[in-house]
Structure formats: structure tokens, C-alpha cells
Amino acid sequence: MTQVTENKAFAFYFDASRCNGCKGCQVSCLDGRGLSLDRNFRRVYEYGGGTFSKNADGTMDQSSFAYYASVSCNHCEKPACTAACPTGAMHKKANGIVAVHDDICIGCNSCAEACPYDAPQLDKTRGKMTKCDGCFERLEFGLKPFCVQSCSQRALDCGTVAELQAKYGGAPGIGHIAPLPDAGITQPNLLIRAAKCSRPTGDTNGSVLNPNEV
Numbered sequence: 001m002t003q004v005t006e007n008k009a010f011a012f013y014f015d016a017s018r019c020n021g022c023k024g025c026q027v028s029c030l031d032g033r034g035l036s037l038d039r040n041f042r043r044v045y046e047y048g049g050g051t052f053s054k055n056a057d058g059t060m061d062q063s064s065f066a067y068y069a070s071v072s073c074n075h076c077e078k079p080a081c082t083a084a085c086p087t088g089a090m091h092k093k094a095n096g097i098v099a100v101h102d103d104i105c106i107g108c109n110s111c112a113e114a115c116p117y118d119a120p121q122l123d124k125t126r127g128k129m130t131k132c133d134g135c136f137e138r139l140e141f142g143l144k145p146f147c148v149q150s151c152s153q154r155a156l157d158c159g160t161v162a163e164l165q166a167k168y169g170g171a172p173g174i175g176h177i178a179p180l181p182d183a184g185i186t187q188p189n190l191l192i193r194a195a196k197c198s199r200p201t202g203d204t205n206g207s208v209l210n211p212n213e214v
Contacts, residue, residue: 007161009096010075010134011189012148013168016177016198018155021046021068025147025156029072032135032146039121041132042072042147043214047179047199049206065197065206069177070156072147073098073119073132074188081131084114090129096160096189097134105129116181117188118214134158164191178203 021044029035029042048066055061075098081090082098089105092098100120107127112120120131135145143149148156157164168191176183176190177198183190199206208214 007165007189009077009161009189010139011096011158011161011164011191012072012074013157013159013164013191013193014070015155015168015193016067016069016195017193018153019044019068019070019195020153022152024150024152025070028146028150029132035121035130036123036125039123039130040214041119041121041130042070043118044210045069045071045179045214046209047177047206048209049199065199066209067177067195067197069180070147071117071180073134074117074186074190075134076189077187080114080116080186081111081120084110086110090120095136097136098131099133099136100129100131102128116185161189161191168193176201178206179208 023044026040026042026044030037030040033041035041046066046068050062050064052060052062052064075096079092079098082092086108087104087106089101090098090111091101105128107122107129109122111129112122120129123130138145145158148158177192177194178201180201182201
């Protein structure tokens, strides 16, 4: 367990060893936020791979693996989206949450192209960028985001980085798993507990098994 810091930025926690891929977090986000089906603020990746081989005696050896990764905006310390935004619409608030100033967003999609987590989602009807904002309205009333509240396996949680470190151990961005990108790119405020079969970032032995959903 790493030493707890005083980082008070908002962060998510994900436990891959608990996630059963039910996608309740994804559905509750869509429903709670009133999103169209083409805007998924949270997505559940199914990642798997491995091989089977037959031995001379007829028995089989296998190295197959599969697990899930629930991902949304990670409200990064160095968000690529804010750096790419030409108007300043995409910005980082004092509490660490990355949000969009709707009135000055021009829908240019620069933030979406820059984000390695595909977090910004364009509202094509309005021509405005949207994304996970941590359900900050709910946080103000002491409620958890829809995705965290609906997780039946308690694989998701949120809080400040310091709170989550104290509760679960680890450090933000450490322990990233495939298919997520290198945490060093944007320094995401995301703590991950890997499953036994999880593969590290950059793994080439597996692939995303549900590309049409994410």
C-alpha cells in the first residue's frame, strides 16, 4: 500500500476483480442523465484473449482470460481535452472535476480527438460537447454518481484521491490495465484494483471483445 497523499481532487475507483460486466453503471448513467444512445459517459469494455492447444495425449492447454473495465472521464491532472479546447469551454474546476462551459463550446470536437479515454461525447442535436461531470449536482447533496450508486457488485466508488487511497490503498493512475492507455499521458485521477487475470496497459495478447458497444 502506498502512502496517502493530501490530494483532494475528485477521483473514481474501479475494482476489476469485482466487476461482472452487467453494465448497470452504463445503463444507469444513460437513464439518470437522460442521454441518447450515442452518448455513453461511462462504458464497460470487455477485454479478453489467449489460446488453446492440444497435447499429444489429447488433453488441452489454455491461456484464455477475460475481464471487464468500466471507464468514464477520469478528471485527469493533465487533461488533454482542456489543452486542445480552443475556446476554454473544456476546463478543470477547483475540485478537480473536468467540465464544459456550454455557452462557449463550439462543438469543434478537438477535445474528443485529444482524449485517450474517449470521454467527451458530442451532442449532435445541439452541436455541443458533453461528458461525465461526476454528477456534481448529486455530490452537492451527499449523493453518489448514478454509476457508483447502481453498481450491484460495489466495483465502483468515488471521492477525493486522498479518501480513496485511505480506503483502498494504491495511487491514482497506478495499476492501469488493458485496454486503457498509459496513465502517464494525462495523469488520470483513477484508482484501479486489477483482477487476477488483468493484463497491463499495452498488452497485445488480448483485444476489446465488444467494440460496437464502446
